[in-house]
Amino acid sequence: MQAIHGIDKLPALQSPKIIRMTTPFTSNKSSNQNPILRADDLACVRGDMVLFENLSFDLSQRRCLHVIGANGSGKTSLLRIICGLNSAENGNVIYDGTLLGRSETARAEMAYIGHKDGLKNELTAIENLRFQQRLEGLSDENHLDDCLAQLKILRCADLPAQSLSFGQRRRLAFARLLLSPKRVWVLDEPFTGIDTQGRSLIESICVQHLESDGAIIMTHHQSLDASSISPFKDELILNESGHHE
Amino acid sequence: MSTLILYFHREWLLMFRNTGALVQPLVFFVIIALLFPFSLPAEVNLLQSIGGGVIWVAAVLATLLSLESMFHADYQDGTLEQAVIHQRNLPAAMLGKVIAHWTATGLFLSLFSPVLCITFNIPVDQFWVLFVGLLLGTPSLTLIGAIGAALTVTLRRGGVLIAVIILPLYIPILIFGAGMISQSEQGLETISQVYTLAAILTLSLTLAPFAIAGALKATIN
DSSP states (O other): OHHHHHHTTSOOOOSSOEEETTSOEETTTTSOOOOSEEEEEEEEEETTEEEEEEEEEEEOTTOEEEEEOOTTSSHHHHHHHHTTSSOOSEEEEEETTEEGGGOHHHHHTEEEEOSSOOOOTTSBHHHHHHHHHHHTTOOOHHHHHHHHHHTTOGGGTTSBGGGSOHHHHHHHHHHGGGTSOOSEEEEESTTTTOOHHHHHHHHHHHHHHHHTTOEEEEEOSSOOTTSTTGGGEEEEEOOSSOEEO | OHHHHHHHHHHHHHHHTOHHHHHHHHHHHHHHHHHHHHHSOOOHHHHHHHHHHHHHHHHHHHHHHHHTHHHHHHHHHTHHHHHHHTGGGHHHHHHHHHHHHHHHTHHHHHHHHHHHHHHTTOOGGGHHHHHHHHHHHHHHHHHHHHHHHHHTTTSTTOHHHHHHHHHHHHHHHHHHHHHHHHHHHTTOOOHHHHHHHHHHHHHHHHHHHHHHHHHHHHHHO
16 A cells, blocks of 8 residues: 555646656546545465566556566566456555455457457357347447448458468457447457558547547557557556566 | 256256267166176076166166266366356255256266166066156266266366265165165065165265265365
């Protein structure tokens, strides 16, 4: 909790902010909004390697936190901890004032796209989306077409996911984000395998999400300065390598 | 409930589009059971007396064979991660998946068991005893086995470990299931075995989905 208290003593930060790990950090400090998501003194250990520790940050709405770090610095582990897939060695993730581990609502408000697409090869593109949509309790067939059209893969709607190219599969995974409104998008290397047109499409849906009071935390190896997400961007830099305990 | 049905429906779709996986346990079951009549002396009484036990062992092995793939594909393609993140109905989702898996393995095996009874020269009036036993026992085999499959989902070759974890838990089901046949052969009542298998099934059906969900959350971590 010391790290969180320390936030109040920090000087006012200008947007975009760049912060290195181990320093308490709040994105969108200038606004008085309560953060959607707060990481409090997180530590992650893999084997006998400490990937990061004392990591605290806030994520407010309309902000995109770009997590930067070398391979093996714990970026993916951090994202998996945030969406509850992995547990942290220490610290908590607090969503809207509730501990993430105890809040089913928090998980329902989060969308995660990791290295794996989360698609069934044997099902067609639209069947994959339909399954997700029904799980959310929705049943608007036209919306499925809209989601595919927005990602420019409507012509692949009836093709099995296994016959789609890597980039088309990634686009289909992103179409899942459009099915129902989720406040926090957790994106792990979202632009990997995506062509230029696809990247600008994904950037545009990210911007739409941010403008509608959502928040994003993402990893990406290249700078987002030239992207349309740039005005919403904060940076969190993880150490280049962890250290042994 | 809708989550359960959605997952059940999706699993059936997946199995029908991958028919190799669908018929594999049934073929394995038939092959194991058929090898015994060929390899044993051609004595009618011997085949009759061991027939029920052999069919039960074949059902256990066929179920075991199919378990490794139950969650592995979901783990590989990331759909399991998505299910765990939105874990509000994870036990119901996994129950839907396991029931679908059982209908493609245990239910088929049960329905096919009368054919195997003929090869062992088991009297026709005992067909139903074996059928009811398998119908009550195989869902428990799948539910309990799914816990082992969930615990080993991240391992590349988890099949052997599943067998080590799960086979001891299968023994009571095997004893009561195969016991039904021998009781019936001696003209004794088999209702106590039916009740016991039904009780094991009720217990598995109630507790296994939560154990599977817990195991998946722990192993994916």
